[in-house]
Amino acid sequence: MSEEERLRTELYGKITELYQKRGKARFEPGKTLIRYCSPIFDDQEVNAAVESLLDGWLGVGKAAAKFEEEFCKYVGTTKLVLTNSGSSANLLAVSAAANHNGFKISKGDEAITPAMTFPSVINPLIQNGIKPVLVDSEIGKYAISTTEMEKALSERTKMVMLPHMMGNPCDMDFITEFCEENNLLLVEDSCDALGAEYRGKKTGTFGELGTFSFYASHHMSMGEGGAVATDDEEMEPIVRSFRDWGRIGAGQYMYNHIGYNLKPIDLQAAMGLIQLKRLGWFVKKRRENFKTLYEGFKAMERYFMLPQATKKSEPSWFGFPLTIRDDAGFKRDELSDFLWKANIENRPLLAGNIVDQPAYRKADMKVIGNLKNSEKVMHDGFFIGLYPGIDEEIIKYVVSKFKEFLAKQ
Template identity: 45%
Template sequence: MQAQDLKQNILKMVKQYYELVHQRGNSEFVPGKSRINYAGRIFNEKEMINLTDSCLDFWLTYGKYSAEFEKKLAQFLGVKHCILVNSGSSANLLAFMTLCSPLLNKRMIKRGDEVITIAAAFPTTVAPIIQYGAVPVFVDVDLETANIDVSQLKIALSSKTKAVMLAHTLGNPFNLEAVKRFCMHNNLWLIEDNCDALGSVYAGKYTGTWGDLGTSSFYPPHHITMGEGGAVYTNNPLLRKIALSLRDWGRDCWCESGKDNSCGKRFSQQHGSLPFGYDHKYVYSHFGYNLKATDLQAAIGCAQLDKLPEFIQKRKENFKILYDGLKDMRKYLILPAAVDNSDPCWFGFLLTLRDNIAANRNEIVKYLESQHIQTRNLFGGNIVKQPCFSMLKENEDYRIVGQLANTDKIMNNSFWIGVYPGMCTEALDYMIKKIKDFFEYTKC
């Protein structure tokens, strides 16, 4: 038997294994007994076949699937350049690092420069700013969207401001028109943390593509997954060049993995104070990292990308079911609202308890968890109150605009539940019922 025939037989058996173990293993939802997770992986035999195919090739680092994934994601988003990395957190790190490159001259972000962001955030939206010695400037959010209150942008602006770095909270786009206009008027960089919003649209254009750089995460709860993984995307060729260098150890060479001397000048150039003709593969123009994903991960990602339109539609449908089922509870709860001119691909369904009710967030969360409904707080709440900020000095290491009153309300009163594509209508109806039961039983 030839190797290719043997491979095809193996891949056929992988499909059979999926059908036997995973497809048949899907159990029916039983109210009060089945666990309703806020998120989960959705896959079929195609992911397993791709993964096995990659394993059999045994090309472990960046390879054919990585290149295919970058191309397909760029095409989906309508951007010129996509760079695959090993996580969404690495994507945020790489995006911010890119703007700290000396190749950007006067627009390079340096130590002490300020970056406007929000405190109601996931830590790794903020961490790169601090790790690179810049100063995050925190502004408040709107309660219905948990996104930036754009009226505070001008107040946050200073002579040191170099960039704005924001996430689209739980898939709900922030006011991109206002933020983009502010950045352009003040010559600021814009990084969109799009990790929770892949497939969301603002004014007819995908989120993550409005700014100078966008990022995605492919951790299992996200819109698509490859286990671990992330991406940075841009339309700017210089930013792409810098990001690739930083992802790949900081090297100056742009040859793809496994290829040498693509430029034909590997041993015939002058670089810095190195000897003339020093091997270009070992010339470093940045202090970089190794942030590449494996080709095995990308193989899964390629199959997931084909499912993305279906996933997007299902998330929207699930969100609508929850919203329609809970809209008569607005005297108790602030429900999520889409930003004007947007079409969110929701990551979760945010609920905020109103001030005038007797119950608190922990009580309803404990009740829902006891009913097998998984809940999540909105990430770090107010990030400046987290232990990691205890050694930082306000007005030196970070700056706060105003009181962050809504941020604190979210920290104290908000939680979210899932809308991921694996949820059935029965599970969604059960969540609606249990939320209503809580307020009925507690007589709020």
């Protein structure tokens, strides 16, 4: 063993020892902050990151290539481009779609997308000169309303930009047929829904392009990170080119797109490879926590619209979403303050109705119908955590605190 190998082994061993000594933090009701999510990792990820640093090449390298291969196997796609965030993945997917000769998308063409969304779902449309056509979603499922999609069709519709919000799949039977019949390109944002399935097929693999996020609060994490999946042989090099300054292939100073630099570093992929091994458990635990929370909230249906899985789907819940009923007799802020005081983190449902967000007031967008559900969720929707760091003891405490609040109404 060389001196370098000996020191490395010692170092990795020390990191493992540190994590063993730390152990698991004890839950103290009312004192421990119950996060909506937190990355779960240990000495294995840290050692992989340290090893990647010690190897000396920080840029995209062998771990990234390996991650792309392994993640393809997990989701069931043939090609993957790793990037530095889910938002970057959306930007790359839309940029590639708009520049793929097969789809003939030009400035002013339209993309159907829900108004109840996250900003970086629709930002890349605006940034590429594609007009977002905003439709309503269903409360409980938080999935795009398929009847509203039909009303949104026009001669200029070229694309559907489809987030599986909160980890619950959209109605993919309807949407894939809708896209086929109307010759629309489908970009599926699976950033909230890693591991979710519809008819046994993973979300993010139904459309021409699928995107994923590996941000700290997501199903698996690299700190920041994302990916674009596709089965289209021509699409993958376009995505990669936009990611890598617009260049053609690796190592050449030839550019065929006006691109970006949205590459991750290899250390992120090294951590991601370990996280991928844990992903099956992460998803399973989220589903179990969803079930336990649901059981606890069933008695509170008079006050809340409870989350509801789309038919034929197995969601991979991002959080536990709730919408306060009109006649509940309390305001979201009152409940939210009470929960924060009990150290239970709670958040609005992402951007709510994007039309109401200041940045979009002057944006060139089209609105279909009155968006009443998106509006309702903007004011009365919120979610709490169900990530794998949450166990039955914590759920019991959370449910008891909700009951305590409701008893005072």
